[in-house]
Amino acid sequence: MLKNPAGNQLQDKHVVLVGRPNVGKSTIFNSLTGLSQHTGNWPGKTVEVATGFARLPDGTPVRIVDLPGTYSLGSPEESDSALDEAVAREYVLETSPDLVVAVVSAAGLQQDLYLVAQLLSLPVPVMVAANMADVAARQGLKVDYRLLSRRLGASVVPMSATHPADIRRLGSAIMAVLQSTRARNAPGAGPLPDPRHPAGIHQWVDQVTYGAIQEESNGITTSQRIDGFLLHPWLGLAFMLAVLAGIFWLTFGVGQPLQEWLETGLVLPVRGLAGRVLSGAPLWLRGLVMDGALAGAGTVITFLPILAIFFAALAILEDLGYLARTAVVMDRFMHSLGLHGKSFIPLFLGFGCNVPAIMGVRTIDSRRGRILTAVLAPLVPCAARMAVLNVIAGVFFGARAPVVVWSLVSLNILSLAALGVVLSRTVLYDPEDRELLMELPPYHLPSLRVTGIVLWHKLWSFLGKAGTVIVCASVVVWALAYFPGGELEGSYLAALGRLIEPVGLLAGLDWRLVLATLSGFVAKENSLATLAVIYGVGSSGVPLGEVLRSAISPPSALAFLVAVMLFMPCAATVAVMRQELKSGRWVALSLLMLLVLSFGAATIAFRLASLIW
């Protein structure tokens, strides 16, 4: 720990944020710490905590830790209390922070003080940040924060996390509590309840809030009025589909041109420059840099616009409070797949790209739900796979191509549903977790500054982790395709393809098609590029379509498409899956399942198609 030469006592103070999901805890964390944060595993646990540094108004730095959202602290006797709940209690007890800031919603104090009551019984100082005070005021709630503060024996700061002035006030309040010498709180509302008895805790909270909260309007709140429309089984569904269509329009209308612009404006010139610089260098070095490393880096960079749009959309929908509503609207349907309504949006984002789909599982509150959603996500056909599908189907099936495309997309969706049903009833069986139980947060406007910070961290984390994996995978695949002879036909990769060929032939895939499927691992659209290289399209001058038609039979082409659509996710997807699930076992298992599924389905497709053609 750093020692401050000035002997400032606040140096390295440790402040922890605890609160329910959807009370704006992350917004407060992001506003306090800005860009100076990192997420990492709490040593020895599979749980990720975000740590950041903030400067208090007097300039002293504090370490701020954002714990996962939790409804209660659980109880020590219950070993099966939900993971996140156990984390909050254990973290506070094990690290004994200098201060716990309980983040609550001022519009939901009767609910949120439950957690505060439990926190107060721990041997650490506690203060309360009553967020969304503006929302509460708009709902006609009059809250006497001073009275609450006296009864809780803890300072209560009414605030709105989207107002910078309120964040500064919270900073001052944190400073004041840290400077005071009080070791723990002394509630004025009488002895604390037994933290293990919910009914007793609720009674205590009623005593604390009695007379401190007055509801002026007894009518229907704006959120309720909006929900009358947005949660309606049909109107709500239509609205949600319109929102999703809007996101996709943004992706393809804005993201794709941006992607192409990056490709022509940045990636190609850099490659050209590298080509000129390396013009005298040995051929393998040029290949390594240009076709290996730079090709991989180019893939990573061109991913960014689409990811940025998806992440921004997801963050804004969550901050608005709308994400919770989509979970309600889709719950019934997702339920039949053994999933929560909350899994719907992440899975849906997968149609654009599987990477944000898997990074989106973070919004699901149970680990089981996160695993199941992330394992199923690669079965959602992403835009890159759709491109391969459309091109190849067009080449081989002419007028019947739309039917083939439609059938294969349906095959993916059906496989997803079937795998979901099977997994949720076997390895991932948990009847309690399948039920939706979620507070509907009041709607409120998101802070664009915080959305920007979140976006920055997500993209940065993608570049750092997934980017490294993609560039490495690209270099490895290039090396395998280049050595020992310098051409694809005689390379190690071709040897590998020939080695697998006997198995591939069961599904009508010769070594070339096996190779093209495998090369999709770096990025799905690579399958097309590999086909072009193997069949020597560049040298012969004959268009890819004609070359392929003369070399591959329609049943084999169909089997190839099935394999590409269902086969393992690309390297970026695997990298983020590893990052989100923190479990190599689940990643390996999911790849194995997809391998078996894709190969099995390709074999069946080939055999059936061979009977017809």
Add this chain to the structure above:
Amino acid sequence: MVVITALQSPGRFGRGFGGKIGRGRFASGGDRLAALGFVPGSRLLVETNYGYGPVIVRIRGARVAIGRGQAQRLLVRPV
């Protein structure tokens, strides 16, 4: 005494008095239902029930979406 579940029609208050949730942990410490206020004696109002999908319940000042299966197991007495 009329015994109904939280699936009752909207607009009626009820007072929760029991029910088996999952493995029978109605009121144990780690239970999220209990933390949300679903304990014996608490008052709840069914706000929306379309007869399809989750039920929206008002409890302790909050609006909670609760899956139909779960709502069916919550026993409520109308008040």
